[in-house]
Every structure is written in structure tokens, then in C-alpha cells.
Amino acid sequence: MSKIAFIFPGQGSQAVGMLNDFAGLSAVDEVLQQASASLGEDVGQLIANGPAEQLNLTTNTQPVMLVAGYACYRAWLAAGGRAPDLLAGHSLGEYTALTAAGTIAFEAAPKLVRFRAQAMQEAVPVGTGGMAAILGLDDDAVRAACSEAAQGEVVQAVNFNAPAQVVIAGHKAAVDRACAVAQAKGAKRALPLPVSAPFHSSLMLPAAEKLEEYLAKLSFSAPAIPVINNVDVAIEHDADRIKEALVRQAWRPVRWVEIIQALAAQGVTRIVECGPGKVLAGLVKRIDKSIEVYTITDQASLNSTLEALK
Structure with a gap:
């Protein structure tokens, strides 16, 4: 059987109402409730109604994009979709992938990426x-x-x-x-x-140092599904090595072309972008035209992807 990989988007794909089509779906509602409890605010309300200015603040964008991507993944599994063979995510999306892999407990994930966002924003004064x-x-x-x-x-x-x-x-x-x-x-x-900040440049080093301290306090599990990381284009199984790669990811480049090439080298022939927008799906098509690309952004795309990947 050919391998399937799921990939998760980062900042920039957020939109007010991005989960509205899944309203009432228990798997998605459960994710939103857990995220709201984690952050101490109504995440579902922010995603459904915005306003856009609030949604686009990086300290909100990073947690809501993780939540939305993970909610789409839970909806896929709840509908009987097969578990992917490999995972990856673009920038912030790597955190969503690690959450889907079971490495980061979902209860801890929204707080973690909000901290990451704050550290990144504080590293460089706005406008510079x-x-x-x-x-x-x-x-x-x-x-x-x-x-x-x-x-x-x-x-x-x-x-x-x-x-x-x-x-x-x-x-x-x-x-x-x-x-x-x-x-x-x-x-x-x-x-x-x-x-709002020069993400992935060496100006993010102060953010990486704060992130390292925060990650040291968290308990990570070995991934149940392999994740190809951004910074080394590598699969790590050891929790400390995964954390160390996330620290470097904050101030090092996202090697997306190589990640897609690595997935193909692992035998992946079908890739599903899981979460809002279709940015990564478009990039995959430009990197390797032989890979079949699907998206899960709403109920219709979930259903069509389920049918295609039977």
C-alpha cells in the first residue's frame, strides 16, 4: 500500500469562520473546548467570529492555527480516515504535526505555541x-x-x-x-x-532561548507517527532531540522543498494538507508533480478525501 502523509499549515492561512463548516461535529467541538480550557478564553468564539484583527495577532494566530489543524485531523479520524504514515508541518505547523503524533499533549499545545508567539514578538520591536x-x-x-x-x-x-x-x-x-x-x-x-516579526531569522535567537526554557518544563512522548522536522529534514524519536530541534527551528530556515522530497523518498505518493487554506497543497504540486495532493478544510473536502483515499 502506498504511503500517505499529512501536512499542517502555519501562520497566514487563518480566516474568520475557518471551522464553521464543522459546527456541531463532536470531534471538533471537543478540541475547541479543550483549547478554551487550556488558554482560559473562548477559542471557538475567536475562530468563528474574529474579529480578523484579533485573529491575525501572532499571539492568537499561532494557537488558533494549531487548534484548527488539529481539529481537522480529529474530524478525519472520527470519520474513519486512516492514520497517516508520516507527518510534517510548515513552521508553526510542525507543532500541530507533533500534537497529531502524540508527542505534545493537546492540553499543553495551545499554551506552548502562544508562548512561542509572545517570545518571537518580543524578540524584535514591532516595525523594525x-x-x-x-x-x-x-x-x-x-x-x-x-x-x-x-x-x-x-x-x-x-x-x-x-x-x-x-x-x-x-x-x-x-x-x-x-x-x-x-x-x-x-x-x-x-x-x-x-x-509582525522576522520569523526564522537569527533575530529570533532571544525567542529560541526563552522557548528552550519553556520546553524543558514540558513532558514530550515518543511520536506514534514519524514527523519530518523543519530544521534538519530529519525524523527524531527522542523527546529531548525533538525539543532541541524546535528550539533551533525558531531561528533557522524552514526547508520545505527538502521536506516534501524526503516524504517522497520515504515512499509517500499521496499528501493531505490538513487545516485551513490550501497554501501547502499548492507548494507540493510545484515541488513534485507526481504526488497526489488532497486537502481537508471543510466537510466537503474531508468527504472527498475520504473517498479518494479508501
């Missing part, structure tokens, strides 16, 4: 950091543009999302300079991203 997507330039050319533009500041390639689609991050002025250099080198577009 930035991110941008560079389209139409190969990885080495993007790295070269960052080196040329740094001028004593930080600007780095931080998300290798698809061929000729790389996200850079760092000090805002350095990011702006790197965008100009990238376009001079032939990039089709250089798009500033509406984010």
Missing part, C-alpha cells in the same frame, strides 16, 4: 523587522542578494517554500535592500509580507 517573498530566483541567488544587502544588518533566506519561491527575513531596511538586489538579479517579484 520584516519579511518578503522573492519569486523567480534560485536559492543561491537569493542567498547572494541577502549577503550583498546586509550591510552590517541581518537579512537571510528563511523559508525555502518551492522552486524559485524563497522568503527572506531580517531588519526591515536590510530586507528592503535585499528585495532591490534580488530584482536587479532577475527576480520576477519581491513582495513584502504583512507579518
Whole structure:
């Protein structure tokens, strides 16, 4: 039997009402109730009604995206969907994958990623950091543009999302300079991203140090399903090594192209993006056209994916 992998999205795919189609589904309601108890606030209300400005604050976005992705996964299992053979997640989505794998207890997960979000936001004053997507330039050319533009500041390639689609991050002025250099080198577009911090850049080191202290207090279990991590494109089974990789993940690049290639090398022929949006599904198609891609964003897509993966 061919292998199936589930992948979980990160920040940017959130939307007000993103779980509305699952309203009344006991598996989803249970997840929302547990998340609300964990955070001490009505998570279901925030997801259903927003407002968008609240949902888009990183300290809310990170927990609600984890909750939404995990809720979609629980809905899949409750409907009789088969357990995946492998898991992965993009940035924050790695935490959702580790929760689905049973490594992180769901009761602890929303608090953990809210702490991560706060630590990341506090690492760099709002307005001084930035991110941008560079389209139409190969990885080495993007790295070269960052080196040329740094001028004593930080600007780095931080998300290798698809061929000729790389996200850079760092000090805002350095990011702006790197965008100009990238376009001079032939990039089709250089798009500033509406984010509140330069995620996955070395400016996140202070956040990583706080995260390390927080993670030390948590109990992790060995994953019941293997998870390919962001920072090393590796499968770890030891709880301490998983924690250590999450610490480095905060300030190191997301190697998404290599993750999808690693899943294929493990024998995965079908991938399901589980959670709001279809960003990762689009990236997978650009990375490896031979992989069949499905999504679970609502009841209709869950039903069609169930039918396809029988």
C-alpha cells in the first residue's frame, strides 16, 4: 500500500469562520473546548467570529492555527480516515504535526505555541523587522542578494517554500535592500509580507532561548507517527532531540522543498494538507508533480478525501 502523509499549515492561512463548516461535529467541538480550557478564553468564539484583527495577532494566530489543524485531523479520524504514515508541518505547523503524533499533549499545545508567539514578538520591536517573498530566483541567488544587502544588518533566506519561491527575513531596511538586489538579479517579484516579526531569522535567537526554557518544563512522548522536522529534514524519536530541534527551528530556515522530497523518498505518493487554506497543497504540486495532493478544510473536502483515499 502506498504511503500517505499529512501536512499542517502555519501562520497566514487563518480566516474568520475557518471551522464553521464543522459546527456541531463532536470531534471538533471537543478540541475547541479543550483549547478554551487550556488558554482560559473562548477559542471557538475567536475562530468563528474574529474579529480578523484579533485573529491575525501572532499571539492568537499561532494557537488558533494549531487548534484548527488539529481539529481537522480529529474530524478525519472520527470519520474513519486512516492514520497517516508520516507527518510534517510548515513552521508553526510542525507543532500541530507533533500534537497529531502524540508527542505534545493537546492540553499543553495551545499554551506552548502562544508562548512561542509572545517570545518571537518580543524578540524584535514591532516595525523594525520584516519579511518578503522573492519569486523567480534560485536559492543561491537569493542567498547572494541577502549577503550583498546586509550591510552590517541581518537579512537571510528563511523559508525555502518551492522552486524559485524563497522568503527572506531580517531588519526591515536590510530586507528592503535585499528585495532591490534580488530584482536587479532577475527576480520576477519581491513582495513584502504583512507579518509582525522576522520569523526564522537569527533575530529570533532571544525567542529560541526563552522557548528552550519553556520546553524543558514540558513532558514530550515518543511520536506514534514519524514527523519530518523543519530544521534538519530529519525524523527524531527522542523527546529531548525533538525539543532541541524546535528550539533551533525558531531561528533557522524552514526547508520545505527538502521536506516534501524526503516524504517522497520515504515512499509517500499521496499528501493531505490538513487545516485551513490550501497554501501547502499548492507548494507540493510545484515541488513534485507526481504526488497526489488532497486537502481537508471543510466537510466537503474531508468527504472527498475520504473517498479518494479508501
